[in-house]
Amino acid sequence: MVRQTFTMINPTGFHVRPIKTFVQTALSFPCKVNVINKGKQVNGKSSLSMLTLGIAANEEVTLEIDGEQEEEALEALGKLLTEIHE
Structure with missing residues (x-):
């Protein structure tokens, strides 16, 4: 299992479009992909679950990934959290 914390830099937070991209990725x-924000943990492969986190700009988000290709998943998903999205 790998675990890393990222800071959401998108000024509008993590809204529907970036969540869709995150879940597809x-x-x-x-x-297995778990996303943790403000003490709440959800399945990172579920758009509805991700929306319930309400991730805002400058908040810390922890990814916990376990299984095959976990390192690659961490890199790809972490990048999505630390990029500006429209």
Whole structure:
């Protein structure tokens, strides 16, 4: 298992479009993806679950990834959290 904390830099937070991209990316990996924000943990492969986190700009988000290709998934998903999205 790998675990890393990232800071959401997108000024509008993590809204529907970037969540859709995040979930599609997470689904492309065969590992388990958990996303933790403000003490709440959800399945990173579920758009609805991700929306319930309400991740705002400058908040810390922890990814916990376990299984095949976990390192690759961490790199790809972490990048999505630390980029500006429209």
